[in-house]
Amino acid sequence: MSRLVITESALDAVAKKFELDKNALEVKTPSGGYSRNRLAIIKSNHRQIFVKEVDTTIVPGSGQEELGWLKKDYLCMKAIQAKYPEIVPDWIELIHDDKVLCMPAYSSESGWQWHLPNQPEEQAKYIELVVNAIDSLEKLKFDKSEIAKLNLAPVFKDDLASNKGIELMASDENYRKRLISKYQKLLVSAQPHLQEPIKQIITLLGDAKKIQELVKEGQKLAAQPNDYFGHCDIRTDNIAYNPKLAQIKLVDWNWASYTPKNFGATEFLVNAKLGGADIEPWTDKLNREMIASFIGLFTRSCLKDELVEGGSLRDYQANTAAIATYLHNKLSS
Structure with missing residues (x-):
């Protein structure tokens, strides 16, 4: 399975959550990593959002395992944010029936490297x-x-x-x-x-x-x-x-x-x-x-x-x- 960008429904959910003009968004696929999830970096003006989506139509079974991992990812980051906020993303959102995780992209344009x-x-x-x-x-x-x-x-x-x-x-x-x-x-x-x-x-x-x-x-x-x-x-x-x-x-x-x-x-x-x-x-x-x-x-x-x-x-x-x-x-x- 090749790396996939997010679905239209996920893009709609992100645009609605962050009040973005969907028609003005730039969507690109991040490089690196190993994942069966759909991944994207969404750019809107000076804002960049990293998006991870569990698409239950392409992962094994009904996707319950991947959905559980996504929920755990979100909950753990929220828990660490309360203890050591400096080592986790500044904000995290789980949307679209808990199938889409969003956070800052921490891009190279902002001085970050992966x-x-x-x-x-x-x-x-x-x-x-x-x-x-x-x-x-x-x-x-x-x-x-x-x-x-x-x-x-x-x-x-x-x-x-x-x-x-x-x-x-x-x-x-x-x-x-x-x-x-x-x-x-x-x-x-x-x-x-x-x-x-x-x-x-x-x-x-x-x-x-x-x-x-x-x-x-x-x-x-x-x-x-x-x-x-x-x-x-x-x-x-x-x-x-x-x-x-x-x-x-x-x-x-x-x-x-x-x-x-x-x-x-x-x-x-x-x-x-x-x-x-x-x-x-x-x-x-x-x-x-x-x-x-x-x-x-x-x-x-x-x-x-x-x-x-x-x-x-x-x-x-x-x-x-x-x-x-x-x-x-x-x-x-």
Whole structure:
């Protein structure tokens, strides 16, 4: 499925909600990210609105799962807005029978960017802002009724701890061969900072003893208590950054849940390293057992069919597993 702009009915709802002249609107499709939802940036004069729509006619089943995620995204951002308004969008609206989520677009024209900064000095400032935001989130406490309302069960952490990807790697020789073949193809055109991690995961796939050690280490993640609130999908696609304002905005909260300590920092730092950043000053934030589990999760995912036609999600997942292998080796040395 290719990336889709929003439906006419959603556009009508947005125009009505924000009192815009529909005939004067400019609608464009945002780049980046991985989604089965319809996405658009709507421009009206100097105002830009990001719109995410669940179209129940094109998603699996009746779309109830996607609608639940959209509602959770909205509720979580509203809850964080009351605690740490500086790290979430300034406003959020859920409209059109809870099928359309709207927020500021945080566009490049306004000084915002949705990627890792290019310069090392700016990367360090960006990483520090995000890690500090994650630390703030880990201090948040919700009561039982709020946890139930926001659906903060530790789904992602539990899935990560039980995905059995490393066990599959240990037990299935054909599976390892398929992975080696994929990584050998990726290595041919890999960016310079990814070449060594890819070589290291190819080496890992041929080392039965090391894989067994990872199995044992990954199993320890399940025993870590889920005592800290986290976003659970903190990567550059979900972070708007304004260098002049020294501000970030975190979006896409539908995976938010309670996690072990440094869960959010680990997923973010792995993603930053994937982009080529130097994360050495923050390696004390890495959760080693989580990194071991990342290797299993993302190698297992990277062999699936693409989520969208012509997408690059599976290569992204393969490279994430390679970065996790590189970081795990570094922590083990």
